[in-house]
Amino acid sequence: MKTHVLRPLWVAIALVALILIARMFVVPDDFGVHGDSFTYNYYRLSNVQEWKDFPAKYTSEKRCRRCHDENAGLLQESKHARLRCQNCHGPGAGHPKEIETLPINATREHCLRCHHRLAYPSSQRGDLPGIDGAKHKKNKECRKCHDPHHPDLEDM
Ligand code: HEC
């Protein structure tokens, strides 16, 4: 063969060899060793345990309702019925063991992340009632007038 064919061929072979050698050092020992129980063999076995050990942050809404039936009852009958407690209160798996894991966020920004009026009314957020955060009852906390667990205007 001509050298101008051979030379790039050697380079290609050297590259493949380099990748194979690097792979021996980089790929963990337990990669792809777990047989047929996995749909895809390209998987690191110890990763399963790592995810099992990963602490869950959210908990079931049923738990919240057991202890806070008053708030849950109000919410259920309100325009906010489709919201979940943890949408507003954050992840509650550690609660009530550590009450401070559920700090109450009563800032205007917290409500405005859903209620700030969008420039494009036909956007994904649909018919969610929007207000202009810079104008609507400026500088007052929303909860002064609206009950977050029952914000229905007709009951105000
Ligand atoms: C085993 C009972 C129990 C469960 C389950 C429970 N809570 Fe509580 N929660 C309490 C107690 C007790 C307090 C402290 C007294 C109080 O404020 O009523 C509290 C306080 C709170 C507070 C006020 C915290 C503060 O800073 O004043 C919020 C908000 C709250 N819970 C939300 C939730 C949510 C959301 C869930 C579900 C993820 C939940 N709770 C599940 C018992 C419970």
Ligand code: HEC
């Ligand atoms: C739209 C956001 C929102 C949702 C959804 C929501 N909360 Fe709240 N929650 C708040 C805010 C804001 C406060 C503070 C209200 C205040 O100080 O008047 C609060 C206060 C509380 C408190 C402490 C004071 C009180 O009113 O008893 C508890 C307990 C609580 N929420 C539980 C729940 C539970 C349980 C759910 C689900 C059933 C829930 N919340 C859903 C925003 C929300």
Ligand code: HEC
């Ligand atoms: C001083 C009392 C007061 C405060 C504070 C307040 N509101 Fe209102 N809000 C009202 C009243 C009254 C209405 C009824 C319509 C109107 O007058 O604008 C209303 C209407 C609304 C509506 C319905 C708009 C519509 O077109 O249907 C939303 C959403 C709303 N407020 C969210 C908020 C949020 C979010 C905050 C905090 C950033 C807030 N409000 C603060 C009194 C208040």
Ligand code: HEC
């Ligand atoms: C995660 C998104 C979300 C958050 C956060 C949220 N809301 Fe809402 N809000 C909604 C949805 C959804 C509706 C109901 C729209 C409908 O079905 O008409 C609603 C409706 C309302 C209405 C109108 C009720 C009516 O009778 O038309 C008011 C007022 C309101 N929310 C106030 C608040 C206040 C105050 C806060 C903060 C404590 C808050 N919202 C936080 C999603 C949210």
